[in-house]
Amino acid sequence: MDHQQLVLAVRYLHVAAMATTFGGALLITWLAWRLPAARIVDVALRYEQLFWLAIGVLVMTGVGNLGAFGDGLPAPASGWGRAFIAKLVLIAALLIVSLPRSLAVARMAATSASGAGVRSIYTATSGLLAGIVALALELAHG
Amino acid sequence: MAWILGTFHTAAVGLALLFLAYPGGGLGVTLASLSTVAGLAIFLALWTITVFATSRAIRGLDLAAGASAGYHRRALRWGALNGVLFLWSFAALLAVQQLVTAPGTLSWQSILLGAGFVGGIGSLFALTIGAVIGLVLASIDLAGLALARRIG
Numbered sequence: 001m002d003h004q005q006l007v008l009a010v011r012y013l014h015v016a017a018m019a020t021t022f023g024g025a026l027l028i029t030w031l032a033w034r035l036p037a038a039r040i041v042d043v044a045l046r047y048e049q050l051f052w053l054a055i056g057v058l059v060m061t062g063v064g065n066l067g068a069f070g071d072g073l074p075a076p077a078s079g080w081g082r083a084f085i086a087k088l089v090l091i092a093a094l095l096i097v098s099l100p101r102s103l104a105v106a107r108m109a110a111t112s113a114s115g116a117g118v119r120s121i122y123t124a125t126s127g128l129l130a131g132i133v134a135l136a137l138e139l140a141h142g
Numbered sequence: 143m144a145w146i147l148g149t150f151h152t153a154a155v156g157l158a159l160l161f162l163a164y165p166g167g168g169l170g171v172t173l174a175s176l177s178t179v180a181g182l183a184i185f186l187a188l189w190t191i192t193v194f195a196t197s198r199a200i201r202g203l204d205l206a207a208g209a210s211a212g213y214h215r216r217a218l219r220w221g222a223l224n225g226v227l228f229l230w231s232f233a234a235l236l237a238v239q240q241l242v243t244a245p246g247t248l249s250w251q252s253i254l255l256g257a258g259f260v261g262g263i264g265s266l267f268a269l270t271i272g273a274v275i276g277l278v279l280a281s282i283d284l285a286g287l288a289l290a291r292r293i294g
Contacts, residue, residue: 006178037294052149059156060185066160066173067181073170084164092157095150099282100289102146107206108294115294 007068014061017054018136022129024050029122037108037115044118045109048102055098080139087135094128101125144200148193150286151279155192156185180239187231195224199276205287214280221276222269229268233260 001009024047031040066073074080101121108115163169173181199220203209233256240248 003178010178010182049145052146055153056149056189059153060182060189063156063160063173063185064178064181066169067176067178069170070174071170073173075167076165081164088157088160088164092161095153095157099146099150099286100293102150103143103206103286103290104293106143106146107290110206113291113294117293121293 007064010061010064010068013057014065017057017061018129018133021051021054021058022126022133025122025126025129029119029126032119032122037118040118041105041108041115044105044122048105051098052102055095083135083138087132087139090128090132090135094125094132097121097124097128143205144193144197147200147283148196149189150283151196152185152189152192154279154282155188155275177239177243180235183235184232187235188228191224191227191231195220195227195276199280205283208287208291210284210287213284214277217276217280217283218273219276221279222273224276225268225270225272226265228272229260229264233257233264 028040028044028047031043074084076082076085101118104113104115104118104121107113108118160169163172176184199213199216203211203213203216205213237248237253237256
């Protein structure tokens, strides 16, 4: 595999991991608004395991994508740089929201917790992911 | 639980490094000095070591039920070990990259000098940084658990 193929493979993994994360979040949000929390625990728990795998892959391949710029990485003061910093802020917010969400789902699976706030937190997760995808599109085409 | 917390810790550290490195403007040059394969291998090493250290730090604790006594002490110990193990992996992967991409440019004297530095002062530094990061992340974990109890 030459360098160009490797760069493409890293980008492919990045997009596939984001599709998994965002698509899964939309699905669980939809289920959370339609069904009682107790009925979505199993699927939500599987999503949380997959979510963190995808987050690890996203951070790893995201840094790989930045490395592909090399010396040509746009400056922080440029339009691209400002959009990139905004994306980092949204990713930080996603991590801050996702830790208690995943722990709440794990707790619901282990105990008989009600999961009263699950709808809101999955809705927030989907919203943050939608913002990250929008900024990623701007960065890719800007 | 170890998978969720360990990957959260890895992603949080990765993101914090990006926040520190990008605004200064040196990130592109730093990343360009690493091959793509070496960069991926270094991240995978960090991820694996962090999930392992987290699993050992929470072993025997029922965090979901709120039983977190001693978690900070464990996080200090395993965070310190995490830092040292990552430093050794990082140095070994850089040495392998150099040996593979530019054979003959790395002398035995350089390897021994580097190993001495990494095993001595470098390890002490990594031990301290790892312990501090472990403590900070343990506090964030406990805050996350408190919020999780409010969610469900």
